[in-house]
Amino acid sequence: MRAARWVVSRIAGGAFVLWAVATLIFFALRMIPGDPAEAILGGPGSQASAEALAQVRRDYGLDQPVIVQYLTAMGRLVTGDLGTSYALKMGVADLIGQQLWNTLSLTVLALVVAWGLALALAVWASRGGGLGTRVGSAMEVVAAAVPHFWLAAILILLFSSTLGWLPPISTGGPLGLILPVVTLAVPLAGFLGQVMRESLIDALEAPFALSARARGETENGVRWRHAIRHAALPAISLSGWAFGSLLSGAVVVETVFARPGLGRTLLNAVTIRDIPVVTGVALVSALAFILVTIATDAIDRIADPRLATS
Amino acid sequence: MNSISHPCTRLLDVRNLSVGFGRRGQQQTVVDRVSLHIQPGECLALVGESGSGKSVTARALLGLVGNRGTVSADRVDLDGHSLLGLSAGQWRHIRGRRIGLVLQDALVSLDPLRRIGLEIDDSLRLHTALSPVQRRERVLELLESVGMPEPRLRVEQRSGELSGGLRQRALIASAIALRPPLLIADEPTTALDVTVQAQILQLLAHLKQQGTAVLLISHDLAVVNRIADRVAVMRGGHIVEEGPTDAILNLPTHHYTRALIDAVPAGTPRGQLLVQERHNTPTAVPPPMPTKTGAPLLEAANLAKTFRRPDGSRFTAVDDVSFHVRSGQTLGLVGESGSGKTTVARLVLGLTQPDEGTVTLAGEAWSRQRERERRARRHLVGAIYQDPLSSFDPRHTVGQILRDAVGSGENGRSREAQVARLLDAVGLSSGIRDRRPLHLSGGQRQRVAIARAIAPSPALIICDEPVSALDVSVQAQVLDLLDELQKTLNIGYLFISHDLGVVQHMSDTVAVMQRGRIVETGPAEDVFRKPDHPYTRQLVAAAPRL
Numbered sequence: 142m143r144a145a146r147w148v149v150s151r152i153a154g155g156a157f158v159l160w161a162v163a164t165l166i167f168f169a170l171r172m173i174p175g176d177p178a179e180a181i182l183g184g185p186g187s188q189a190s191a192e193a194l195a196q197v198r199r200d201y202g203l204d205q206p207v208i209v210q211y212l213t214a215m216g217r218l219v220t221g222d223l224g225t226s227y228a229l230k231m232g233v234a235d236l237i238g239q240q241l242w243n244t245l246s247l248t249v250l251a252l253v254v255a256w257g258l259a260l261a262l263a264v265w266a267s268r269g270g271g272l273g274t275r276v277g278s279a280m281e282v283v284a285a286a287v288p289h290f291w292l293a294a295i296l297i298l299l300f301s302s303t304l305g306w307l308p309p310i311s312t313g314g315p316l317g318l319i320l321p322v323v324t325l326a327v328p329l330a331g332f333l334g335q336v337m338r339e340s341l342i343d344a345l346e347a348p349f350a351l352s353a354r355a356r357g358e359t360e361n362g363v364r365w366r367h368a369i370r371h372a373a374l375p376a377i378s379l380s381g382w383a384f385g386s387l388l389s390g391a392v393v394v395e396t397v398f399a400r401p402g403l404g405r406t407l408l409n410a411v412t413i414r415d416i417p418v419v420t421g422v423a424l425v426s427a428l429a430f431i432l433v434t435i436a437t438d439a440i441d442r443i444a445d446p447r448l449a450t451s
Numbered sequence: 452m453n454s455i456s457h458p459c460t461r462l463l464d465v466r467n468l469s470v471g472f473g474r475r476g477q478q479q480t481v482v483d484r485v486s487l488h489i490q491p492g493e494c495l496a497l498v499g500e501s502g503s504g505k506s507v508t509a510r511a512l513l514g515l516v517g518n519r520g521t522v523s524a525d526r527v528d529l530d531g532h533s534l535l536g537l538s539a540g541q542w543r544h545i546r547g548r549r550i551g552l553v554l555q556d557a558l559v560s561l562d563p564l565r566r567i568g569l570e571i572d573d574s575l576r577l578h579t580a581l582s583p584v585q586r587r588e589r590v591l592e593l594l595e596s597v598g599m600p601e602p603r604l605r606v607e608q609r610s611g612e613l614s615g616g617l618r619q620r621a622l623i624a625s626a627i628a629l630r631p632p633l634l635i636a637d638e639p640t641t642a643l644d645v646t647v648q649a650q651i652l653q654l655l656a657h658l659k660q661q662g663t664a665v666l667l668i669s670h671d672l673a674v675v676n677r678i679a680d681r682v683a684v685m686r687g688g689h690i691v692e693e694g695p696t697d698a699i700l701n702l703p704t705h706h707y708t709r710a711l712i713d714a715v716p717a718g719t720p721r722g723q724l725l726v727q728e729r730h731n732t733p734t735a736v737p738p739p740m741p742t743k744t745g746a747p748l749l750e751a752a753n754l755a756k757t758f759r760r761p762d763g764s765r766f767t768a769v770d771d772v773s774f775h776v777r778s779g780q781t782l783g784l785v786g787e788s789g790s791g792k793t794t795v796a797r798l799v800l801g802l803t804q805p806d807e808g809t810v811t812l813a814g815e816a817w818s819r820q821r822e823r824e825r826r827a828r829r830h831l832v833g834a835i836y837q838d839p840l841s842s843f844d845p846r847h848t849v850g851q852i853l854r855d856a857v858g859s860g861e862n863g864r865s866r867e868a869q870v871a872r873l874l875d876a877v878g879l880s881s882g883i884r885d886r887r888p889l890h891l892s893g894g895q896r897q898r899v900a901i902a903r904a905i906a907p908s909p910a911l912i913i914c915d916e917p918v919s920a921l922d923v924s925v926q927a928q929v930l931d932l933l934d935e936l937q938k939t940l941n942i943g944y945l946f947i948s949h950d951l952g953v954v955q956h957m958s959d960t961v962a963v964m965q966r967g968r969i970v971e972t973g974p975a976e977d978v979f980r981k982p983d984h985p986y987t988r989q990l991v992a993a994a995p996r997l
Binding site: 347348349351352353354355356357358359360362366367370371444446447 | 543562625626
């Protein structure tokens with residue numbers, strides 16, 4: 142009952158955030174200097190005639206008062222209509238639909254790999270005593286500080302140009318996915334690893350760990366049966382945020398590896414001022430971010446029952 | 452029957468146990484040549500202040516001092532088998548099966564993320580070949596044996612969902628799951644209410660009767676008096692005195708044991724100092740404002756406060772509570788956790804508005820005022836809390852904390868002088884000025900909290916469990932300080948505590964709270980000698996004393 146109420150309230154909250162994002166984008170785009178009708182006809186360089194511009198304004202409803210334009214846009218959104226791309230003259234929803242899977246598979250895989258790396262790093266560092274902690278924390282800081290484009294370049298140089306093991310650009314196969322995933326996962330793993338290592342070490346020294354040892358539990362038992370869950374809690378809470386950072390990281394990574402996806406679509410659309418596509422990608426990203434945040438909060442409540450009862 | 456075939460009946464026999472920490476060469480010895488022994492069915496209490504090495508001794512007996520510690524001994528025998536030089540696997544065979552450990556505060560000593568049933572089950576899973584179904588039956592039996600009501604329901608709950616007493620029972624159940632012949636209980640009742648403490652001590656006494664040897668570790672001689680057969684007093688890593696409980700408590704030979712006994716406030720009359728040597732006389736702080744003649748300093752009339760629970764139902768925290776405090780006098784407010792004591796403190800401090808009733812300060816209305824109108828008189832009421840660490844800004848030094856408390860009205864130099872006077876008044880050296888709260892001992896922190904409370908010359912101080920987190924000997928010093936300050940500054944105290952001994956020693960009048968109501972009130976002497984209300988009688992009977 143309590144869980145159901147929680148889910149409903151979270152979905153309502155998510156809907157509100159989505160509306161706020163859509164409204165913010167709508168008005169922010171109105172502040173960009175330049176005539177949208179010109180952008181539709183190919184930008185200021187296209188020397189469009191006055192009649193053509195007037196025609197476009199009528200077709201796109203740009204001659205209407207702002208409030209009417211806003212309500213029309215919101216009404217369309219509710220029905221799932223994201224408009225038509227200025228440049229590609231195709232539905233934005235279809236365009237995003239084609240690219241969504243590419244980006245989602247990249248970011249979700251990166252999140253999973255980052256978790257695995259972070260966990261391994263945290264456990265390894267907690268085992269190694271003082272030296273392990275120092276080496277582990279140094280590795281985490283370096284990993285967390287590396288920028289995506291630099292890491293991507295180094296990985297291509299090493300694994301494609303020198304060793305020739307992996308393709309430098311995404312070919313669509315699973316091999317082509319490895320370098321982009323690693324590029325996205327490593328900085329995040331450094332960040333998550335720091336959080337996990339600290340809470341893991343705290344948990345291993347907590348009174349309940351002493352109780353467990355005094356019961357005859359092995360060190361591995363204390364680590365995996367007790368401490369790891371405490372260590373995972375803050376990292377789970379951070380994962381919603383982490384997913385958002387992966388989405389923005391995807392813009393760089395998809396460009397560097399010439400990989401089709403939302404990030405690259407967004408970059409192209411921004412360059413040519415294809416406003417419906419920018420809006421659509423932003424909204425879909427916001428939706429994905431909201432869903433992932435709700436999911437991580439739900440996992441948090443399962444992992445830490447104290448949250449659900451308090 | 453192994454223990455009987457052994458020449459002497461000692462279950463545990465320790466000779467010259469030493470534990471050191473740190474690198475070779477610059478080792479710090481924490482436990483220094485400690486010898487002790489326990490027989491089956493006997494309780495030996497290891498008593499001392501925090502830092503005396505008693506918990507490290509206990510951990511050494513379980514092989515759990517950690518990588519940085521080095522343990523040496525002439526002999527550590529359990530049941531005739533040596534515990535020296537065991538491998539990790541052999542130690543695991545001992546832990547839980549031969550020696551059980553019960554720690555303080557089961558909220559964190561049981562894994563807060565796991566059901567208590569699973570925590571108890573772990574002991575069985577690690578050491579027996581029972582099937583999961585058999586183990587579950589055994590877990591329920593164990594919970595029943597430690598007096599857990601509704602074990603089938605409780606087994607599914609986590610430590611945070613249980614009251615302090617119930618989760619301590621669960622922790623004990625997990626420690627005795629395999630009926631270990633030796634049980635080490637490290638401050639097992641610290642932080643518990645008196646009646647709950649009495650129940651837990653009874654449970655330990657019951658285990659003792661069944662033949663379990665108990666090594667009880669405590670800083671509180673009054674607790675120890677309830678179940679220990681023998682007492683060993685530890686200080687600075689040494690055992691300074693050891694003998695039968697009666698002999699130690701009645702005829703202590705070591706001056707430290709004497710000091711520990713004197714520090715127990717229960718039974719020491721009001722106004723008599725608990726620590727014999729005096730440090731200084733606080734005089735330099737100006738006396739508080741005189742109150743309107745005749746009116747008591749603080750008057751609370753028919754206070755009531757209800758709160759909304761998360762599920763929407765209402766819960767009455769304070770119900771028709773009336774009392775008054777006079778200048779230079781102490782009203783002790785006793786009750787167990789959840790009885791509404793702290794809500795009363797918040798109402799008196801004006802931090803919470805009462806639903807009904809009024810608070811009058813020095814004859815003028817105090818509750819139901821706008822904060823703006825109250826601010827000019829705020830300095831009249833001070834507060835001291837149980838945990839001063841969380842009431843200090845951790846980034847501020849002691850000097851900054853006290854300068855803030857002195858107020859902005861003074862210029863820089865007179866503020867500095869005022870800070871120096873405050874430190875002197877609470878018996879702290881001026882060298883402490885540049886330290887941060889985290890780097891102070893518990894007693895020093897509470898002294899700083901007191902200095903902060905008296906800085907604006909209050910007429911009334913609300914002391915909410917001011918010594919509950921302190922060792923008995925430090926507690927005695929802080930109580931003495933509060934006593935002296937009251938005499939010189941004529942401050943009224945509203946003294947809130949769950950510890951009857953402390954309240955009895957500090958109070959002129961006492962009010963006993965139960966479920967939001969004051970069930971008995973009167974002069975401290977009378978209430979404690981001839982308690983009227985059944986609840987007060989129960990509390991007085993449960994309170995450990997010497």
